[in-house]
Structures are given as structure tokens and as C-alpha cells.
Amino acid sequence: MKITKVESIHFNEKLKIGGGSGGSGTTEFCWIRIHTNTGIVGYGETYPSINGELGSLKDLAEEYLIGEDPRDIEKILKGIYKYQAMRNAGGSEMHMMSAIDMALLDILGKSTGLPVYRLIGGKTRSKVKVYNTVTDYWAINNTKMGPDTEKIVTFLLDKGITAMKIYPFRSEGGFISSVGIDNGIEWLRQIEKVAGKKMEILIDGWGGFDLPGAQRILKACEPFNVIHAEDILLPDSAQSYSVLAKETSIPIAHSETMATRYQLKDFLEARAMDILMFDICWCGGISEAKKMCDMADAYHIPASPHTCGGPLLYVSSAHLCTAVQNFSYMESNYWKYTHQFPHFIKNTPIPVNGFITPPDAPGLGVEINEEIFKNGDAIVETVASV
Numbered sequence: 001m002k003i004t005k006v007e008s009i010h011f012n013e014k015l016k017i018g019g020g021s022g023g024s025g026t027t028e029f030c031w032i033r034i035h036t037n038t039g040i041v042g043y044g045e046t047y048p049s050i051n052g053e054l055g056s057l058k059d060l061a062e063e064y065l066i067g068e069d070p071r072d073i074e075k076i077l078k079g080i081y082k083y084q085a086m087r088n089a090g091g092s093e094m095h096m097m098s099a100i101d102m103a104l105l106d107i108l109g110k111s112t113g114l115p116v117y118r119l120i121g122g123k124t125r126s127k128v129k130v131y132n133t134v135t136d137y138w139a140i141n142n143t144k145m146g147p148d149t150e151k152i153v154t155f156l157l158d159k160g161i162t163a164m165k166i167y168p169f170r171s172e173g174g175f176i177s178s179v180g181i182d183n184g185i186e187w188l189r190q191i192e193k194v195a196g197k198k199m200e201i202l203i204d205g206w207g208g209f210d211l212p213g214a215q216r217i218l219k220a221c222e223p224f225n226v227i228h229a230e231d232i233l234l235p236d237s238a239q240s241y242s243v244l245a246k247e248t249s250i251p252i253a254h255s256e257t258m259a260t261r262y263q264l265k266d267f268l269e270a271r272a273m274d275i276l277m278f279d280i281c282w283c284g285g286i287s288e289a290k291k292m293c294d295m296a297d298a299y300h301i302p303a304s305p306h307t308c309g310g311p312l313l314y315v316s317s318a319h320l321c322t323a324v325q326n327f328s329y330m331e332s333n334y335w336k337y338t339h340q341f342p343h344f345i346k347n348t349p350i351p352v353n354g355f356i357t358p359p360d361a362p363g364l365g366v367e368i369n370e371e372i373f374k375n376g377d378a379i380v381e382t383v384a385s386v
Contacts, residue, residue, distance in 0.1 A: 001111065003068050005035040005385040006061040008054045015377050019339030022144070023137025027340075029281075029310030030054055032096075033380070034103045036070055040110045043364065044103030045312035046281040052092035053099070054383075060096060061384035070107045073287060077101055081260070081284070094259045094284060101285025102316055102364070109363030116319040116365070117358055120290050127355035128321040130332040131163035131202060132156050133308055138335045149190040153199055156334075160353035163227070163329060164191075165202035169217055174210035181220050188224040197225050202253075205232035211240050218248040228253045228275060228304070241272035253277045256306035260284045261291050268299050275328065279306040281313045286320055293324040302328035311341035311348060315366055318349055318358035332356070343377075344369055 009031035016025040029047035036042075046053050064079050077097065084093040109116050117123060134152055136144050143152050145166055156164055168184030169176060191199055203226055209217065214232040221229070228251055233240055235255035245252045251274035254267055258278055267273045276296040280289050293303040303326050305317045314337065321327045332351060341348040346367035349356040359365025372378040 001040070001069055001071060001107075002037045002386075003034055003065050003070050004037050006057065006065050006383045007033040007035070008057055008381045008383050009033060009378050010050055010054060010381075011372075012377050012379060017340045017343055019335055020139060020141040021137060021335045021339070022135075022139035022142050025340075027310075029313070030099075031310075031312065031378075032057060032099050032103055034065065034070060034100070034107060036107060038111070040107050042070065042103035042106035042110070043312060043366070043368065044099035044101070044106070045310050045316075046095040046099040047309045047313075049092055049095070053095045054381075056092045056096040057099075058383050060093070060100070065100070066384050066386060070104050071111065073101065073104045073108065076104065077285070077287060090259055095282055098281045098283060098285040098288075101287050102280065102312060105286050106363035109365075113362050115358065115360050115362060116286065116316065117322040120286065120320065121323040123322055124325050125322060125327065127357050128318050128327070129329045129355055130161065130351050131165060131200070131329050132161050133165040133204075133331055133333050135167065135333075138308065138333050140334050145187055146190075149187060150194050153191055153194040157195060157198060159351065160355075161351060162198060162354055163200040163202060165204055165228075165230075165331065167204050167206065169203070169205060169208070171208040171213060174208070174213060176209060176213045176217065181217060184217070185220055185224075188221065188226070192224060199225070201226045202228035202230065203232075204230045207231045207234040209233060211243065214244055215247060218244065218250050222249055226250050230277060231255055231257070238266045238270040238272045241267065242270040245272050245274060251275050253304060256282070258283060258292075260288055261295050264292050264295060268296065268301070274301065276301050276303045276326075277306055278303070279309070279313070280316050280320065281309050286316055289320055290324065293320070293326055297324075297326040300326075302326045304328050305330055307331040308333055308336065311336075311345045312364060312366060314341060315345070315349065315358060315364055318356055319364070322358055330356075342369075344372060
């Protein structure tokens with residue numbers, strides 16, 4: 001089997017998905033499509049800087065993909081990683097390597113008749129627990145935390161979802177005032193008033209705070225049912241995160257921005273994290289994410305993937321979470337799986353009582369909505385071919 005053609009797929013900027021997101025409804029992800037001489041085609045995905053990411057595909061496709069056996073995944077990834085590592089690995093090249101890995105595993109699964117979770121170890125669980133990320137731009141029926149907290153919490157609990165991620169704190173150049181902390185804590189009070197301990201809370205700081213601000217935030221959150229604190233600092237200092245992890249009783253989750261096991265090892269050795277986070281579209285792909293999970297498992301650290309990209313990321317993450325031994329919970333977003341993802345694939349996994357399962361069809365198992373290629377929503381470009 002040989003790779004014969006590589007295509008990029010981006011989506012029409014005029015495409016707007018409704019459904020009460022509270023945001024623009026635009027498509028922030030892109031796809032790649034890898035063709036083989038057997039007729040098997042694999043799909044991959046990454047986001048959100050699609051011009052840079054698809055530009056990287058043009059740099060990589062001819063040299064590292066065309067003519068290669070797509071089943072030789074480790075060989076291909078090693079070549080791409082070395083190419084970028086000698087030039088400061090990361091960014092769009094790492095994102096594209098992640099999409100390529102996804103597409104290669106899709107091909108491998110289709111060629112063997114097996115779903116991806118079987119290729120990476122098989123089932124360790126029958127279903128995958130999800131939490132819901134709550135934002136103003138991927139909202140539940142145009143609701144907002146603060147004025148609509150009770151509605152949001154009740155809506156999720158009624159669907160069997162018992163954990164939610166929120167963004168309660170805002171900084172000014174890394175600093176946060178005491179008033180700012182108390183304003184954020186008010187959301188925690190509101191959740192507790194509605195749900196008591198029935199709703200577990202995850203907080204995300206989006207790298208917005210300096211170390212003293214992060215320390216003060218976590219101390220203020222400790223009396224509440226917060227089970228996960230994510231990206232309170234920029235994710236570039238194992239030493240600073242080690243300070244937080246030692247001081248707080250709240251588990252430190254790190255980090256959706258982490259790429260490869262080579263970055264992870266420094267945080268594990270520094271005891272700077274309690275929960276491994278990663279994004280399959282950014283960390284090096286499904287293959288690399290599995291290695292990162294296994295490395296973390298040696299420290300008894302659970303894994304929790306970030307999934308707020310596109311539908312292929314969401315499905316790929318469900319495959320991985322089904323297979324890894326140290327899975328804890330997976331991100332989801334009501335607006336995305338209810339409104340956005342079904343525009344692109346026909347079999348989006350929808351949570352049932354707070355759990356999802358990956359498709360059992362070969363490869364990623366996604367059923368692509370072919371209509372998007374006919375109506376102009378999806379724009380295909382050949383990047384390289386035999």
C-alpha cells in the first residue's frame with residue numbers, strides 16, 4: 001500500500017452554524033485527506049490556525065508522505081518530528097503532524113477492518129465519561145454563566161452530565177484583584193447552591209495569571225467542589241507548576257497545549273501536575289497521546305483530553321479514552337455535538353447519561369457528510385500527488 005495523493009480541506013468562511021452558540025458559529029478546524037493506491041482514504045483534523053497548518057502540510061506532504069506505506073506510522077512520524085525538532089518543534093508543524101497521524105490510523109483501521117481503539121490496545125471500558133465545557137461562544141441555547149448559572153447546571157444534570165468546566169476568573173496582565181477573585185468565586189457559589197456536590201467543577205485560567213495570582217485563586221477555590229484546575233499559568237514552566245501542585249489541594253491539570261512525551265517528562269519529573277491533559281490535534285496525534293498516557297500512568301496520573309475542536313478530534317478522543325488504562329474524564333461541548341459536528345459527520349457520539357462510546361466501524365468510524373463537498377461548504381485542494 002502506498003500514499004498517492006494528499007489533499008487539504010478547509011471550510012467556507014461564510015458557513016455559520018446556528019443553534020444558540022452565543023458566538024459566530026464559524027468553523028475553526030481544517031481536515032486533510034490521504035489517498036492510497038488501494039482506494040482507502042484516511043481523514044485527519046487540526047485547528048485553529050488553519051492557514052499556517054495547511055501551509056505546513058504543503059511543506060511536509062511531498063517529502064514525508066507521497067510514496068510511503070501509510071501503515072508505517074512510526075517511521076513517518078519520526079521523520080516529521082525530526083524535521084521540526086531541528087527547527088524548534090511545535091506550532092503549525094506539530095498540529096499538522098497530529099492530523100497526519102489521525103489520517104494514517106484511519107487508513108490502518110480501514111485496511112484491517114478494525115476501529116482505532118482496537119489498534120491501540122482494545123477496550124479498557126465500555127463507555128467514556130464526559131464533562132461539559134461552558135463558554136459564552138459555544139453556549140447552551142444562548143445562556144451565560146452568571147445570569148443563567150441555575151439554568152445551565154440544571155440542564156446538564158438533567159442530561160446526566162455531572163461535571164462542568166468554567167472560566168470564572170479574568171486577569172489584567174497576569175494580576176487579579178481580590179474583587180476579581182470574589183467575582184469568579186460567585187459562580188462557584190451559584191453552582192453549589194443549585195447542585196450541592198452533585199456537580200463537579202473544573203476551572204480553566206487560559207494561561208492568564210502570574211504565580212501569585214494563581215496561588216490566590218486556587219486558595220479561594222479550595223472550599224468548593226473543584227476537582228481540576230487547568231492552565232492557570234502559561235504552560236511553559238514546570239518549576240512554577242510544581243509550586244502550585246505542592247501548595248493546593250485542587251488537582252492541577254496540565255495541559256491542552258502540551259506536545260509530545262518529550263515535553264511531558266519534565267512536568268512528571270518535577271511533580272508539577274496531577275492530571276494529564278492534551279489535545280490529539282496538537283500533541284502529535286493519537287499515537288503520541290497514547291504514549292503520553294502510558295508515561296503518566298507510571299506515575300498513577302490520570303488522563304483527560306481536551307476536545308473542543310472539530311468532530312474528528314472528538315471521535316478520535318473517544319477512541320483513545322476507550323483504550324487507555326488511566327482515563328478519568330473527557331471534554332465535550334453541548335453546542336458542538338448537537339449543532340456543529342452533525343453538519344460535518346452523520347454519526348456524532350451524543351452523551352447518554354453523561355457517557356459516550358466511539359464508533360465500531362473501521363478506522364475512525366466517522367460517516368462524512370458528503371453534501372458539504374457538493375454545496376461549497378468544504379473546499380478541497382490537492383497538495384501533493386504521484
